[in-house]
Amino acid sequence: MEASFLIDMTKCIGCRGCQVACKQWNQNQADKTRISLKFTNPVKLNANTYTNIDFFESEKAGHVSWNFARNGCFHCKQPSCVSACPVAALIKTKEGPVIYRAERCIGCRYCMLSCPFNIPKFEWEKISPRIQKCTFCHERILDNKIPACAKTCPSGTIHFGDSIENNLKEAKRRLSDNPGKYFNHVYGEKEAGGTSVLLLSALPIDQLGFQKVGDAVIPDLTWEYISGIPAIIGVVLAAGIGSWIITRRNKNMHEEDKTNETGTE
Amino acid sequence: MKPAQNNIKLFTPVTLGLLIVIIAGALVVFKKLTLGTVTTNLQDDFPWGLWIGFNVLGGVAMAAGGFVTASAVYLFNMKKYKPLARPAILTAFIGYLLAASAIFLDLGHPERIWHPAVMWQVHSVMFIVAIHVILYTTVLGLESSPMLLEKLKLGGLKKIIEKGMVGIALFGTLLSVLHQSSLGAVYLIVPDKLHNLWYSRTLPFSFLVSSVMMGLAMVSFVSILSSKFFKRPVNMDLFSGLARGSIIAIAFYLVLKIFLLLNGAGAAAAFAGSMESKMYLLEMLAGVIIPLVLLLLPGVRNSLGGILLVDILVIFGVVINRMNVAIFGMLSHAAELGVKYFPTANEIMVSLFLVASGALLFKLAVKYFNVLSYEEG
Numbered sequence: 001m002e003a004s005f006l007i008d009m010t011k012c013i014g015c016r017g018c019q020v021a022c023k024q025w026n027q028n029q030a031d032k033t034r035i036s037l038k039f040t041n042p043v044k045l046n047a048n049t050y051t052n053i054d055f056f057e058s059e060k061a062g063h064v065s066w067n068f069a070r071n072g073c074f075h076c077k078q079p080s081c082v083s084a085c086p087v088a089a090l091i092k093t094k095e096g097p098v099i100y101r102a103e104r105c106i107g108c109r110y111c112m113l114s115c116p117f118n119i120p121k122f123e124w125e126k127i128s129p130r131i132q133k134c135t136f137c138h139e140r141i142l143d144n145k146i147p148a149c150a151k152t153c154p155s156g157t158i159h160f161g162d163s164i165e166n167n168l169k170e171a172k173r174r175l176s177d178n179p180g181k182y183f184n185h186v187y188g189e190k191e192a193g194g195t196s197v198l199l200l201s202a203l204p205i206d207q208l209g210f211q212k213v214g215d216a217v218i219p220d221l222t223w224e225y226i227s228g229i230p231a232i233i234g235v236v237l238a239a240g241i242g243s244w245i246i247t248r249r250n251k252n253m254h255e256e257d258k259t260n261e262t263g264t265e
Numbered sequence: 266m267k268p269a270q271n272n273i274k275l276f277t278p279v280t281l282g283l284l285i286v287i288i289a290g291a292l293v294v295f296k297k298l299t300l301g302t303v304t305t306n307l308q309d310d311f312p313w314g315l316w317i318g319f320n321v322l323g324g325v326a327m328a329a330g331g332f333v334t335a336s337a338v339y340l341f342n343m344k345k346y347k348p349l350a351r352p353a354i355l356t357a358f359i360g361y362l363l364a365a366s367a368i369f370l371d372l373g374h375p376e377r378i379w380h381p382a383v384m385w386q387v388h389s390v391m392f393i394v395a396i397h398v399i400l401y402t403t404v405l406g407l408e409s410s411p412m413l414l415e416k417l418k419l420g421g422l423k424k425i426i427e428k429g430m431v432g433i434a435l436f437g438t439l440l441s442v443l444h445q446s447s448l449g450a451v452y453l454i455v456p457d458k459l460h461n462l463w464y465s466r467t468l469p470f471s472f473l474v475s476s477v478m479m480g481l482a483m484v485s486f487v488s489i490l491s492s493k494f495f496k497r498p499v500n501m502d503l504f505s506g507l508a509r510g511s512i513i514a515i516a517f518y519l520v521l522k523i524f525l526l527l528n529g530a531g532a533a534a535a536f537a538g539s540m541e542s543k544m545y546l547l548e549m550l551a552g553v554i555i556p557l558v559l560l561l562l563p564g565v566r567n568s569l570g571g572i573l574l575v576d577i578l579v580i581f582g583v584v585i586n587r588m589n590v591a592i593f594g595m596l597s598h599a600a601e602l603g604v605k606y607f608p609t610a611n612e613i614m615v616s617l618f619l620v621a622s623g624a625l626l627f628k629l630a631v632k633y634f635n636v637l638s639y640e641e642g
């Protein structure tokens with residue numbers, strides 16, 4: 001099965017069941033809670049929190065409306081984090097999840113820099129730190145179970161079980177069947193070349209804390225350089241050897257001239 | 266072989282200052298290695314800071330003098346620059362050792378620094394960078410080895426290495442071109458994060474061109490300072506030659522940068538008054554435009570003091586360029602995520618520690634090896 005989420009945030013009731021289930025399944029430490037205007041704890045993802053539900057208030061036709069945003073790894077089809085990692089600690093599995101192999105990681109944090117969604121987090125306070133992020137419950141998927149968050153979600157916000165293609169069709173159907181209900185955009189369809197997680201929302205997506213991300217397949221941007229390396233090698237070698245031969249011949253000629261003129265040297 | 270005879274004093278106020286910074290810095294290095302990244306202000310939405318921006322990117326650019334000189338002397342047969350080859354290659358060697366140390370200290374798992382050498386991932390620019398640091402540091406070691414071998418009276422081995430010098434220099438030039446450009450390529454991966462005054466698909470090429478500029482300035486800077494500090498005779502001809510090379514490199518870079526600006530962020534962005542636009546203007550004025558204008562004045566070009574001033578400006582400007590790409594150009598994206606970055610005292614101390622170690626290493630090498638008075642061969 002190809003792992004893919006269709007997350008319809010208009011259905012979310014803000015119970016945070018997914019967030020708790022994720023912590024439990026991954027046995028991640030609890031964070032100290034804080035009061036904040038956003039009624040969200042923790043306010044941001046961190047090394048102990050792979051997913052959270054963020055909260056936004058807005059106004060619609062004179063009424064206050066509540067909007068929830070579910071954060072987490074998008075498991076990009078062509079993930080920049082995977083292309084960035086110098087030691088293949090991050091890999092895209094054939095089932096779809098992008099997973100991390102801690103024993104290879106050198107802690108360079110290039111994956112964090114590279115992710116357009118700022119998903120990978122680092123255990124800054126630990127002496128043996130790991131990169132941490134949503135695993136798409138890869139082990140559960142291999143075991144024919146659905147991810148813990150989707151299993152828990154009582155409102156049908158997090159849908160799991162269809163291919164990316166089918167989820168995209170369903171997302172488009174919801175957009176066209178419910179004019180005015182949604183912000184007319186499937187986040188993840190084109191972002192970063194397409195992701196395994198598709199989001200629907202009522203508000204424009206950047207008002208829910210999501211990044212504006214271009215359509216470029218990010219690994220292609222660096223591959224353009226890397227794949228050009230053989231050509232660079234050729235040019236430098238040709239120029240270097242060529243100039244060595246030419247300048248040597250010139251010098252020898254000069255020396256001959258001098259010898260002829262002065263009879264010394 | 267006559268021993269390197271020189272009257273360089275081991276203990277001077279400058280050395281003492283360097284030693285103090287090194288000892289204080291060593292304590293902070295120990296702290297980082299035992300406590301980890303918590304000693305820094307690096308955080309989830311700002312994973313790279315001063316060490317990558319200044320010590321790694323700046324340090325590697327400063328080391329470009331090595332390949333610029335090695336290729337001029339050995340590949341282009343500009344033999345008159347041979348006296349500059351040893352100090353230039355030594356500076357580069359020390360620069361690379363320090364950049365590698367900075368990477369080592371920056372890693373979350375310094376003890377796994379060897380992983381990229383065995384766990385290849387050729388789609389990663391970081392992997393390409395790592396391999397080049399390893400290979401080129403080795404090449405610089407080889408290029409510097411004759412000084413050590415003549416000290417150890419291993420004339421035979423020295424001869425073999427000197428025979429192969431053209432090959433070594435060619436390989437070193439190749440690695441440098443790839444490494445300088447790949448550091449620019451590291452940032453190709455952040456199209457949505459790096460400010461568009463700096464982000465462009467030609468980052469690898471701009472890094473390469475500015476490294477040549479930096480390399481010429483560094484060679485000239487190190488040689489002028491050495492002649493002042495260690496009271497060496499000055500061959501003005503060499504410095505004017507370097508200055509002429511600088512004019513070409515800087516003019517080319519200026520044209521490139523203007524082209525990139527007009528085709529990227531647009532001229533207005535450079536004068537928008539934002540923090541980024543100020544940093545961009547600083548980099549361009551200090552490192553490119555003012556040096557070029559100064560060099561075009563014969564009075565400046567033909568005076569040692571004038572050339573020294575230009576060198577300092579270019580070095581400063583290129584370092585600012587690297588820090589703009591790594592730090593200042595990333596700040597507004599971080600601000601969108603509600604994050605600020607300013608290095609901790611620990612980070613600053615480690616940076617200074619690395620710089621001071623480099624200066625001291627250079628001084629010791631100059632004292633004990635035949636670096637500056639090497640002419641023939």
Ligand code: SF4
Nearest residue numbers: 073074075076081115
């Ligand atoms: S969202 Fe980020 S961390 Fe997740 S797969 Fe994409 S690039 Fe990697």
Ligand code: SF4
Nearest residue numbers: 085105106108109111
């Ligand atoms: S921090 Fe680890 S997982 Fe991330 S790019 Fe570096 S080595 Fe790979």
